[in-house]
Amino acid sequence: MSDRVVILGVVGAYLLLSLATGWSAGGRSRDDVQGWVAGDRGIGLVVMYFLTGATVFSAFAFLGGPGWAYSRGVACLYILGYGALGFIPFWFLGPRAARLGRRFGYVTQAEMVAARFALPPLAAVMAAVSVLAFVPYLALQMKGAGYVLSAVSDGAIPEWAGAGFVYAIVLAYVLRSGVLGVGWTNTLQGVFMMVLAWSLGLYLPYKLHGGVGPMFQTLAETRPELLVAPGLTSAGDPWTWSGYGSAVFVSAVGFCGWPHLFMKAFSADSVRTLRRTVVLYPTFQIFLIPLFLIGFAGVGFSPPPPQSDQILPWLLTHLDLPGVVVGLFCAGALAASMSSGDAMVHAAASIAVRDGWRLGLGRGLEGAAELRAIRRTTVGLMVASYAVAMAYTGSLVTLLLTTYGAVVQFFPAVVATLYWRRASGWAVLGGIVVGTVVTGALVLAPELRPLDLHAGLYGLVLNLVVLVGGSLLAAPRSDDAWLAVAAGKVP
Amino acid sequence: MRSLVLLGFGAFCVALYLAVGTPLVLDGRVEPFVLGVPFPMWWTAGWVAAAFVALVGLHLGLGGESHE
Numbered sequence: 199m200s201d202r203v204v205i206l207g208v209v210g211a212y213l214l215l216s217l218a219t220g221w222s223a224g225g226r227s228r229d230d231v232q233g234w235v236a237g238d239r240g241i242g243l244v245v246m247y248f249l250t251g252a253t254v255f256s257a258f259a260f261l262g263g264p265g266w267a268y269s270r271g272v273a274c275l276y277i278l279g280y281g282a283l284g285f286i287p288f289w290f291l292g293p294r295a296a297r298l299g300r301r302f303g304y305v306t307q308a309e310m311v312a313a314r315f316a317l318p319p320l321a322a323v324m325a326a327v328s329v330l331a332f333v334p335y336l337a338l339q340m341k342g343a344g345y346v347l348s349a350v351s352d353g354a355i356p357e358w359a360g361a362g363f364v365y366a367i368v369l370a371y372v373l374r375s376g377v378l379g380v381g382w383t384n385t386l387q388g389v390f391m392m393v394l395a396w397s398l399g400l401y402l403p404y405k406l407h408g409g410v411g412p413m414f415q416t417l418a419e420t421r422p423e424l425l426v427a428p429g430l431t432s433a434g435d436p437w438t439w440s441g442y443g444s445a446v447f448v449s450a451v452g453f454c455g456w457p458h459l460f461m462k463a464f465s466a467d468s469v470r471t472l473r474r475t476v477v478l479y480p481t482f483q484i485f486l487i488p489l490f491l492i493g494f495a496g497v498g499f500s501p502p503p504p505q506s507d508q509i510l511p512w513l514l515t516h517l518d519l520p521g522v523v524v525g526l527f528c529a530g531a532l533a534a535s536m537s538s539g540d541a542m543v544h545a546a547a548s549i550a551v552r553d554g555w556r557l558g559l560g561r562g563l564e565g566a567a568e569l570r571a572i573r574r575t576t577v578g579l580m581v582a583s584y585a586v587a588m589a590y591t592g593s594l595v596t597l598l599l600t601t602y603g604a605v606v607q608f609f610p611a612v613v614a615t616l617y618w619r620r621a622s623g624w625a626v627l628g629g630i631v632v633g634t635v636v637t638g639a640l641v642l643a644p645e646l647r648p649l650d651l652h653a654g655l656y657g658l659v660l661n662l663v664v665l666v667g668g669s670l671l672a673a674p675r676s677d678d679a680w681l682a683v684a685a686g687k688v689p
Numbered sequence: 690m691r692s693l694v695l696l697g698f699g700a701f702c703v704a705l706y707l708a709v710g711t712p713l714v715l716d717g718r719v720e721p722f723v724l725g726v727p728f729p730m731w732w733t734a735g736w737v738a739a740a741f742v743a744l745v746g747l748h749l750g751l752g753g754e755s756h757e
Contacts, residue, residue: 275733279709282740286702289747411725418719418727427715427729439712446710477748480741487734 208525220371234376257342267493273429284453315623322558399488452606458545603637625668633661
């Protein structure tokens with residue numbers, strides 16, 4: 199049996215298993231919006247752990263993590279740094295959101311924020327920003343899936359066909375099973391990714407250098423600049439500490455702002471589950487370390503890959519490894535792509551209909567009609583993202599960074615909504631808009647930044663100024679009852 | 690007690706950021722190599738592990754689900 203047949207057999211088996219897992223989860227919740235979007239608020243600790251962990255670790259982590267270590271050295275550690283900090287606020291915010299969700303039926307972040315201030319335009323703006331952020335992010339996941347299948351099949355499977363096939367499977371289980379399909383497949387994919395990352399992360403340094411220690415010894419002698427913190431920029435120059443530190447800070451702040459992550463607060467079966475998930479989260483971060491080792495192992499490998507992000511598949515396809523190993527890697531990379539892509543399209547469709555169409559535009563949609571609209575939107579967003587992935591020739595990463603900068607601006611809004619009695623809805627809305635515009639402008643025109651700091655930091659500061667200043671100037675609201683529910687003081 | 694736990698955890702978060710996001714400790718350091726792995730990797734991974742321990746402390750210190 200040829201290697202290609204073995205590889206495709208392993209990948210096919212993985213995809214079938216994912217489909218079966220996601221499909222079978224569908225019968226465990228009600229077929230309505232609360233069931234499809236929030237899993238009837240009944241997800242337990244194990245699935246919640248993988249649902250949040252695997253959602254965050256995307257194709258970017260699986261392919262980009264080794265790519266950063268390979269080309270930028272210890273700069274890759276910034277991902278560990280912000281990951282350690284980023285989920286901590288959820289220990290405080292998550293339970294408040296969960297209580298409100300149970301009491302008032304919220305299933306999305308924007309719905310909760312807009313309801314506190316009775317301000318539909320807020321829901322519309324947050325929905326628009328979220329959906330605009332998700333499309334390029336989802337397109338990147340699709341590109342990653344297509345690239346991996348094309349690389350390991352020596353081009354026999356074109357990128358468009360690979361991405362289309364993989365995401366047809368994702369679409370099938372998300373449409374049928376909603377968040378439970380996402381959760382159970384993420385559990386399968388999360389375990390798979392962890393096992394593969396550690397196996398390859400220890401095996402490749404051994405194969406190429408005789409072990410992890412000798413590998414770093416070689417690097418210290420031949421490329422010492424890769425080991426000196428804070429590493430290098432994408433251009434290969436030393437990264438500044440201000441750039442590195444502000445990247446850690448902004449990424450950590452933005453972590454909880456991502457709507458597809460935050461809305462999992464509405465899916466947990468209890469406050470205890472939510473908090474235990476946050477406590478356990480750093481253990482998921484450790485899975486990044488072997489991915490970095492893979493990137494370091496590739497330094498000096500000849501021939502070099504055309505792009506640094508391709509170092510992992512490049513090594514595997516140039517090392518004459520058994521077909522089963524290459525097939526398992528391929529399945530692991532697809533798992534990384536699918537575990538983020540499914541959560542994104544599920545969240546984006548829920549937000550577009552629930553927050554944008556129903557709340558923001560005030561269109562009446564209830565019950566089965568609303569769920570039908572969400573499912574149709576899921577298909578529409580999947581097709582739109584696929585079109586972007588295949589047709590867009592500009593830098594998706596730049597597009598992603600711009601939209602990421604916008605999502606980061608949600609964090610102050612969520613904190614003010616859940617904790618600050620004096621907060622004003624218009625000030626929250628103004629802060630998001632100002633922060634988004636400033637961040638977007640500075641991502642697109644970095645020469646306008648007065649200091650070498652992450653663009654999102656400028657946006658965040660101005661966001662806070664508008665939020666706090668505007669709220670203090672506005673007439674106080676009487677939201678005490680709502681905040682009491684959030685704090686658990688009212689059953 | 691509750692304020693003390695929150696204060697301690699807040700201080701830990703600041704220390705975590707200073708440790709992994711600023712040049713205070715890491716600037717220019719590659720050595721020592723521990724088990725062949727350079728210092729910045731151990732340092733950062735160690736703080737991730739410390740974050741886990743600190744979260745356990747926070748969770749237990751504030752009574753888990755009952756805290757507000």
